[in-house]
Amino acid sequence: MNDVNAGNSIPGTVAYRLGVLGTIAADRFAAAIDPLDLKPKHVGLMAALDANTGASQQDLATRLGVVPSLIVSLADHLERLGAIRRERDATDRRRQTLALTDQGRQLLTTCEQAATEVDATLTARLTPHQLQSLQEALAILATDTLPKNPLPTPPNP
Amino acid sequence: MNDVNAGNSIPGTVAYRLGVLGTIAADRFAAAIDPLDLKPKHVGLMAALDANTGASQQDLATRLGVVPSLIVSLADHLERLGAIRRERDATDRRRQTLALTDQGRQLLTTCEQAATEVDATLTARLTPHQLQSLQEALAILATDTLPKNPLPTPPNP
DNA sequence: TATTGTTATACTCTATAACTATA
DNA sequence: TATAGTTATAGAGTATAACAATA
Numbered sequence: 260m261n262d263v264n265a266g267n268s269i270p271g272t273v274a275y276r277l278g279v280l281g282t283i284a285a286d287r288f289a290a291a292i293d294p295l296d297l298k299p300k301h302v303g304l305m306a307a308l309d310a311n312t313g314a315s316q317q318d319l320a321t322r323l324g325v326v327p328s329l330i331v332s333l334a335d336h337l338e339r340l341g342a343i344r345r346e347r348d349a350t351d352r353r354r355q356t357l358a359l360t361d362q363g364r365q366l367l368t369t370c371e372q373a374a375t376e377v378d379a380t381l382t383a384r385l386t387p388h389q390l391q392s393l394q395e396a397l398a399i400l401a402t403d404t405l406p407k408n409p410l411p412t413p414p415n416p
Numbered sequence: 417m418n419d420v421n422a423g424n425s426i427p428g429t430v431a432y433r434l435g436v437l438g439t440i441a442a443d444r445f446a447a448a449i450d451p452l453d454l455k456p457k458h459v460g461l462m463a464a465l466d467a468n469t470g471a472s473q474q475d476l477a478t479r480l481g482v483v484p485s486l487i488v489s490l491a492d493h494l495e496r497l498g499a500i501r502r503e504r505d506a507t508d509r510r511r512q513t514l515a516l517t518d519q520g521r522q523l524l525t526t527c528e529q530a531a532t533e534v535d536a537t538l539t540a541r542l543t544p545h546q547l548q549s550l551q552e553a554l555a556i557l558a559t560d561t562l563p564k565n566p567l568p569t570p571p572n573p
Numbered sequence: 574t575a576t577t578g579t580t581a582t583a584c585t586c587t588a589t590a591a592c593t594a595t596a
Numbered sequence: 597t598a599t600a601g602t603t604a605t606a607g608a609g610t611a612t613a614a615c616a617a618t619a
Contacts, residue, residue: 389556474599485588485603
């Protein structure tokens, strides 16, 4: 009924809609965490540290699909906030292992709440069944197309 | 079984997954149309012209949620490619109406094929039922949260 | 010589602001 | 004076490349 843009037209494709909706979602999440002095990529780095402890900056760069110098600036910021610690590897003093601090874990929890709230407003109009289907499909796409765990792209503005 | 990142952890939220998958989708689509000398935002503008003919650049800027000067550069590029025409409004000579040319419509069709191919690889592992559920949910989110028709955000690289 | 982290630099994208022409 | 389009400029974000310390 309302499908001016259904069918094969560009705005009706999954790729296009994922692109647009992904921007919206990232935008709202970015706005929600802005008061915490965090960008989505900072949260992505913290989430990676939470899931997999004791990684070097190089490891993180390749796993997150970004360049090592970006990890440096993200880690610098998180370190200033007291969310992570840099620890020199004793056996190889070139390596620095990043670890979440208690404060960092706390911050991550706050970000989780923010993301959950964004989810709520974003999916408010879906039926429970539709929401479950969406989550299921997104989970498959996520685990399927993401052997690496790329960081979310923050909105350009 | 495979859900290291399920539950309420950040990577498991809809917002986060839409953000990451949206980046992937936009990235692949951008790669697919790169040989055509187009970026996602060019395609977004062409799609808007295809859906709603005879709009001025200001109209388009507000409808697409970008600044007028960005419409200028996008239109400049599309005009150089012969995909659109600029036509001065006879009654108000300040206004310029953008219109897709036949060549532009052709180009848009090629982009549609590219998007459809990206869709195919992106959703290859979904069952037909899951695919349908995903499309349904995305359609609802799209029509629900997008009173305006924002342009897709191209990947930063 | 190769690798880790860092710094310096450049590039892309987009917004803001100043400007021209029409109204 | 206000509006449509354009141009010039600036800012955010990220990559590339050069560098220092360690292996």
